[in-house]
Amino acid sequence: MHTIDQISIQTAIKPGEAEKDGGAPAVAVEDLHKSFGSQEVLNGISLTVRRGETLAVLGRSGTGKSVLLRLIIGLEKPDSGSVRIHDRDLTGLGLDELGEIRMKMGFLFQNAALYDSLTVEQNVAFPLRHHRKAMSKSEQGDRVMQLLAEVGMEGHLEKMPSDISGGMQKRVGLARALALEPDILLLDEPTAGLDPISSGEIDDLVLKLQAEHHMASIVVTHDLHSAKTIADRLALLNQGDVVIEGSFEDLQSSDIEFVREFLGYSS
Amino acid sequence: MISRKSTVLAGMDPQLPGPRISPAFPAANSPLGVINKFLEWFGDLGVFAWQVARAAVTPPFEFRELFLQLDEIGSMSLPLVALAGAATGVVLSLEARYSLTRFGAKSLLPAAIVFSVIHETGPIITGLVVSGRVGAGIGAELASMKVTEQIDAIEASAVSPYRLLAAPRILACILMLPLLTLASDACGLLMGWVTQALAEPLSFHQFINQGFNGADFNDFLPPTFKTMAFGLIIGLIACFQGMRTQGGAAGVGRAATSSVVLSSLFVILADVVLVKLILIFFP
Numbered sequence: 001m002h003t004i005d006q007i008s009i010q011t012a013i014k015p016g017e018a019e020k021d022g023g024a025p026a027v028a029v030e031d032l033h034k035s036f037g038s039q040e041v042l043n044g045i046s047l048t049v050r051r052g053e054t055l056a057v058l059g060r061s062g063t064g065k066s067v068l069l070r071l072i073i074g075l076e077k078p079d080s081g082s083v084r085i086h087d088r089d090l091t092g093l094g095l096d097e098l099g100e101i102r103m104k105m106g107f108l109f110q111n112a113a114l115y116d117s118l119t120v121e122q123n124v125a126f127p128l129r130h131h132r133k134a135m136s137k138s139e140q141g142d143r144v145m146q147l148l149a150e151v152g153m154e155g156h157l158e159k160m161p162s163d164i165s166g167g168m169q170k171r172v173g174l175a176r177a178l179a180l181e182p183d184i185l186l187l188d189e190p191t192a193g194l195d196p197i198s199s200g201e202i203d204d205l206v207l208k209l210q211a212e213h214h215m216a217s218i219v220v221t222h223d224l225h226s227a228k229t230i231a232d233r234l235a236l237l238n239q240g241d242v243v244i245e246g247s248f249e250d251l252q253s254s255d256i257e258f259v260r261e262f263l264g265y266s267s
Numbered sequence: 268m269i270s271r272k273s274t275v276l277a278g279m280d281p282q283l284p285g286p287r288i289s290p291a292f293p294a295a296n297s298p299l300g301v302i303n304k305f306l307e308w309f310g311d312l313g314v315f316a317w318q319v320a321r322a323a324v325t326p327p328f329e330f331r332e333l334f335l336q337l338d339e340i341g342s343m344s345l346p347l348v349a350l351a352g353a354a355t356g357v358v359l360s361l362e363a364r365y366s367l368t369r370f371g372a373k374s375l376l377p378a379a380i381v382f383s384v385i386h387e388t389g390p391i392i393t394g395l396v397v398s399g400r401v402g403a404g405i406g407a408e409l410a411s412m413k414v415t416e417q418i419d420a421i422e423a424s425a426v427s428p429y430r431l432l433a434a435p436r437i438l439a440c441i442l443m444l445p446l447l448t449l450a451s452d453a454c455g456l457l458m459g460w461v462t463q464a465l466a467e468p469l470s471f472h473q474f475i476n477q478g479f480n481g482a483d484f485n486d487f488l489p490p491t492f493k494t495m496a497f498g499l500i501i502g503l504i505a506c507f508q509g510m511r512t513q514g515g516a517a518g519v520g521r522a523a524t525s526s527v528v529l530s531s532l533f534v535i536l537a538d539v540v541l542v543k544l545i546l547i548f549f550p
Contacts, residue, residue, distance in 0.1 A: 073423050099425035107423040113416035127424045130327075176424075 024087035025050045026184050026216035027072060032081035034067055041067050043240030044081070051183065054210055054217040056227035058262070059237030065220040066110065068237075069186045072218065073107050074098045085184065103131060106177030106215075110189040112169035114161035120172050121157040124148060127179040147175040150212075151205060167198035174205065178213070185209075185217040191226045203229045224263070236262060315507045319437060322429035329435050336439035340401050344447055351396045352451030355388045356380070356458035364466060374477075377469075380459040381478030386490050389452035391538055394497035396451075397444060398530040402505040405436055406526025409509025410519040418510060433510065437502030444498035445491050452491075485549040493541040497534045504530040 025048040034042040041064035049055045057065050070076040072083055074090050083090045085101050093101070114123050124144045128135060135143070148154045151171040161169055170190060177185060190206060191199035203226050210217055210230070221227050227234055228248045235245040238258050244251060251259055363379045409432060412418050421428045460474040505526040512522040 070419075075419050075422060095427060099427075102423060102425040105423070107420070109416045109420060109423075111416065113420040115412075115417055115420070116415070127426075130424065130426045176420075180424075 024084075026086060027218065028082075028084040028087075029068070029072065030082045030084070032068070032071060032083065033079045034064065034071060034076065035079055041240055042071070042078075045237070045241055047235060047242065047245070049184075049216045049218055051216050052210075052214045053233065054206075054219060054231045056219045056221055056231030056234045057237060058222060058224070058227055058234055060262075061222065063237045064240050065222075065237060066188050069107070069188050069218065069220055073102060073105055073186060103180050104182055105184045105186060106180070106182035108170065108173045108177045108185075108187045108190055110192055112161070112166075112173035114169055114172055114176070116161050118161075119157065120148070120153065120159050120161070120164070123161065123172055124175045124179055127176065131180055143179070144175075147178055148172070150178070150209065151175045165198075167194050167202065170194070170202055171205065174202075174209070178209065181213070183215055185213075185215045187217065187219045187221075189221055189223075190219060191221065191223045199223065199226060202226075206230045311511070312503070312507050315433075315510075316503055318429045319433045319503070319506070322427050323434035323438065325430075327430075329431055332431060332435040333438055336435045337443060339404075340397070340436070340439045341443040341446060344397055344400055344443070345450055347400055348393050348396050348447045348451045349454045351392050352384075352389060352454035353458040355392050355451075356384060356455035356460075357462045359383050359388060359455070360459040360462035364463065376463060377460075377474045377478035378480065380463070381456060381475075381482065382486065384455040384459065385452050385482075385487055387542070389455055390448050390490050390494045390497070391535070392455075393444060393448045393451045394494055394501070394534040394538070395531055397440070397447060397497070398501045398534055399527055401440060402501050402526040402530040403523045405502070405505035406509045407519055407523035409506060410512035410522035413510055413512045414515050414518055428510065433502075433506040436506055437499065440498035440502030441495050442498070444494035444501075448491050448494045489545045489549045493538075493545065496537055496541060500533045500537055501530045504533060 027047070027049040029045060029047045032042050032045045033040070045064075045068065047055065047057075047068075057068060059065050067076060071078055072085075074083075074093070078091065085104070088101065090098065090101065114120075115126065118126065121141075121144055124147050125140055128140045128143060132140065132143075145154060145157075148157065151174050153168060153171050153175065156164060156168065156172075161172070164172070174190075187206065190202050194202065206217070206219070207230055209215075217230075219227065219230060231248075233246060234248060234251055236243045236251065236259060244254055244256060244259050251263060254260065359380050360376075363376055363383070364373070367373050367376050367379060409418070412432075418428050418432070421431060456475075456478070460469070460471050463469055463474065464471075508522045508526045508529065512518040514521070
């Protein structure tokens with residue numbers, strides 16, 4: 001668990017630590033539009049994230065934060081605009097090509113989305129079983145143990161998802177997302193529904209994994225504390241577009257009414 | 268620019284969440300609206316079937332999942348199908364005895380039972396029982412996976428849900444229906460004989476000899492193998508309804524119900540067509 005002082009130090013030094021390459025961004029979203037029926041969810045959003053960098057996407061419920069992540073991994077298709085992963089446009093790709101790109105991405109779903117008919121061990125082994133067929137069973141087992149140890153769940157191999165808490169499910173979901181050693185990590189509300197202690201533990205875990213794996217990470221959250229803890233940059237969404245993008249200090253010093261209202265400064 | 272053309276599966280290719288809203292079409296509760304919705308549903312089902320067919324014939328093949336589903340759909344349905352077949356045999360025997368005695372054709376009783384069971388009641392009872400048990404099971408299971416984002420998680424792991432979930436279930440239904448029909452036929456004939464023998468002594472050997480007198484493979488094989496089409500219908504509709512579900516627990520309930528209702532309805536409609544085709548091609 002972080003104290004406020006620790007958080008301030010971390011947010012101050014993290015951008016310097018981030019290993020950002022000079023080439024194409026790992027994720028580049030440009031002028032993205034998405035509607036469901038008559039409801040426009042994303043309205044020309046543009047964002048980029050580089051390797052080693054963590055972007056937190058903030059906003060009120062229903063502003064399209066989760067839809068943005070689903071568009072980035074290709075679970076939804078945009079009405080217009082582009083999503084580029086390592087400079088490769090996802091638009092118009094077939095399922096096989098999309099699969100190749102998805103293997104470079106890890107996705108933690110809001111409710112972890114663990115397979116409820118599989119044990120914790122089998123959940124984490126799932127991507128390995130399907131995409132690392134050259135690995136022997138024992139190698140896969142070792143890798144699963146390593147991943148579960150990274151998230152502090154090595155003692156729960158045989159448990160079913162229904163037998164572990166929400167925070168533990170998110171840890172297992174994180175281990176599964178990391179199984180194929182992704183370059184890009186997408187986290188959908190990693191601390192939603194968790195108590196403050198579990199939230200802090202998940203934040204610590206994300207920071208640790210980010211430091212070890214140097215991925216490009218996008219964290220969707222409405223938890224300001226968590227965003228401040230784990231992100232290098234923050235983007236605040238309103239009505240389907242980015243209102244402001246920058247450091248937490250940039251948001252704090254903004255005089256945009258919505259930003260001030262979101263941060264709780266508005267009278 | 269990607270236009271929205273289909274509502275097959277939210278999160279899949281082609282993909283769309285939620286019902287289409289198009290002011291160009293008539294209101295959903297008008298007769299034209301209902302026809303339009305049905306055509307839309309049918310088109311989406313066709314696209315889904317194509318995606319599953321493609322996934323089923325291209326490697327990697329999910330043999331492990333297929334064997335699991337063969338067990339789940341086959342052996343787990345066996346007691347129910349056998350019981351339904353047996354009950355049908357008893358009812359057929361009682362009814363046929365009453366009718367044939369009235370018209371002075373009691374000697375045709377074994378043949379009437381055998382032909383009724385192997386031609387029609389065995390296959391259709393099996394189809395309906397399996398569409399009830401398996402259709403609801405598959406529909407609810409996949410719908411539950413859909414609303415809890417497990418299917419999205421499979422896709423996000425770069426694994427095709429068509430290949431992993433739909434293809435093995437549909438194949439298992441296709442392969443298991445004829446075998447379950449044989450079991451249903453056997454139980455129906457056995458109980459038909461028992462009912463007959465209780466009313467009037469008749470050995471099983473005599474019953475079978477009289478019953479199959481004049482029958483050939485055309486009386487037996489086409490009706491049995493037509494149930495593969497029933498299996499295709501049950502598996503396809505249940506997977507489709509399950510994997511396109513939206514709306515939490517209520518959506519899961521709706522998917523299970525619609526899987527059973529639609530698959531039963533289409534099994535009966537398909538039976539009408541298949542019986543006519545069998546009469547034409549296997550006279």
